[in-house]
Amino acid sequence: MPDNSSKRVLIIDDAALVRAYYRAALEAHGFVVGEALNGLEGLEKLLLEPFDLVIADINMPQMDGITFLRTLRSKELPVSSIPVLVTSTEAGPHDIAAARGAGANYYLVKPIKQETLAEYAAIFCGRPR
Amino acid sequence: MTDPPQMTEDEFRRLAEFLYRRTGMVFTESKRYYVERRVWERIDATSSLSFSVYFAHLRSEVRDEVEQLINAFTVNETYFYREDHQLACLTTDLLRERVATKRPGDPIRIWSAPCSTGEEPYSIAIWLLENWKDVDTYDIEIVGSDIDTCVLEAAAVGIFGKRALMRLSPEVIARYFHALDDERWQILDDLRQSVRFTRVNLIETKETRPQGRFDVIFCRNVLIYFDDESRRIAAENLYDNLLPGGFICLGHTESMSRISPLFEVCRYSEAIVYRRPEELRRAR
Numbered sequence: 001m002p003d004n005s006s007k008r009v010l011i012i013d014d015a016a017l018v019r020a021y022y023r024a025a026l027e028a029h030g031f032v033v034g035e036a037l038n039g040l041e042g043l044e045k046l047l048l049e050p051f052d053l054v055i056a057d058i059n060m061p062q063m064d065g066i067t068f069l070r071t072l073r074s075k076e077l078p079v080s081s082i083p084v085l086v087t088s089t090e091a092g093p094h095d096i097a098a099a100r101g102a103g104a105n106y107y108l109v110k111p112i113k114q115e116t117l118a119e120y121a122a123i124f125c126g127r128p129r
Numbered sequence: 130m131t132d133p134p135q136m137t138e139d140e141f142r143r144l145a146e147f148l149y150r151r152t153g154m155v156f157t158e159s160k161r162y163y164v165e166r167r168v169w170e171r172i173d174a175t176s177s178l179s180f181s182v183y184f185a186h187l188r189s190e191v192r193d194e195v196e197q198l199i200n201a202f203t204v205n206e207t208y209f210y211r212e213d214h215q216l217a218c219l220t221t222d223l224l225r226e227r228v229a230t231k232r233p234g235d236p237i238r239i240w241s242a243p244c245s246t247g248e249e250p251y252s253i254a255i256w257l258l259e260n261w262k263d264v265d266t267y268d269i270e271i272v273g274s275d276i277d278t279c280v281l282e283a284a285a286v287g288i289f290g291k292r293a294l295m296r297l298s299p300e301v302i303a304r305y306f307h308a309l310d311d312e313r314w315q316i317l318d319d320l321r322q323s324v325r326f327t328r329v330n331l332i333e334t335k336e337t338r339p340q341g342r343f344d345v346i347f348c349r350n351v352l353i354y355f356d357d358e359s360r361r362i363a364a365e366n367l368y369d370n371l372l373p374g375g376f377i378c379l380g381h382t383e384s385m386s387r388i389s390p391l392f393e394v395c396r397y398s399e400a401i402v403y404r405r406p407e408e409l410r411r412a413r
Contacts, residue, residue, distance in 0.1 A: 016323035018265045021258050023319065024304055035319070059234060089233030089266055110233060111266040 039068025
């Protein structure tokens, strides 16, 4: 197992089961996991605690993933450049373009295998394999 | 108590009738000991001087006494992954059929009724996480309901003992629970948040209807406590709570065919379940 033990990942998804599924995938590979239920909560968490990567859903109540990305990237804070991996059931080219345009580093379409998620998390945390 | 109040035949009959009207459960003379024990408990707890005083107190509907008595009467005996062949059927057959007409991101609604202290709805959540590759593709909602508000409170807290977890592997326990001490484990917050708990009496249409329509309903080992009439009402309510093409899973000793003609039987390799037909419209 690669050493991801000091790497912290923030999962932003409104579905508790999805958070549990992603958390299990990441913790099995040594990541430390934080959670937020929507974009607004995600922004708050990022200001309070250090993270190395954000995994964010698109369709969420209160603040969706695209708005979250735009808001995050528009701030002039060190945390604004954190890598963001978007995961969504929206699979159209315009959805991917919208996420990229808002500042996503990469886009994965759900369903995502736990192994795949952990691999991408390792890459974006600076551990290419 | 030094002088336990005795119930006359007439008192027993009045109480049984009261319970029947409120819960649909039938208590005959053969259950007299069972009934009396629980009623004495409540007479003691409310410091009533006699059965008739207690019965008046009960019927005056003060301080949730009806609820307390119903709680004392309901049987709460279950554990994680009970009848797991039905859970296997859920992921290999039922959900596969349900998602055939859905798009990614669409809701999938599952109802566990009655859910007792939460073992069944949490089992469904864990089973989906462990065995269903599309768990992040659909908006899964799991509802747990029971007539007993005490068990619902316990379910929401999600603390379980060894016996409840006996069918789970140590790996699964380590993944989804944290140990409070040597005897008790609490389910992870994510899983607690993934199930919504609510009080529902299955024979009260005004309580079942607001739950909306589901893709799959687990209704195991409760209809056996009802008499024919209540069982039929419950079955009709559950039918209304199913999406067309939705499934209902009963306990392995139960048969819907004997209760209601509304459903069609579906045989899968792991289980027999019942389905609300796709096209049938009920004449009202």
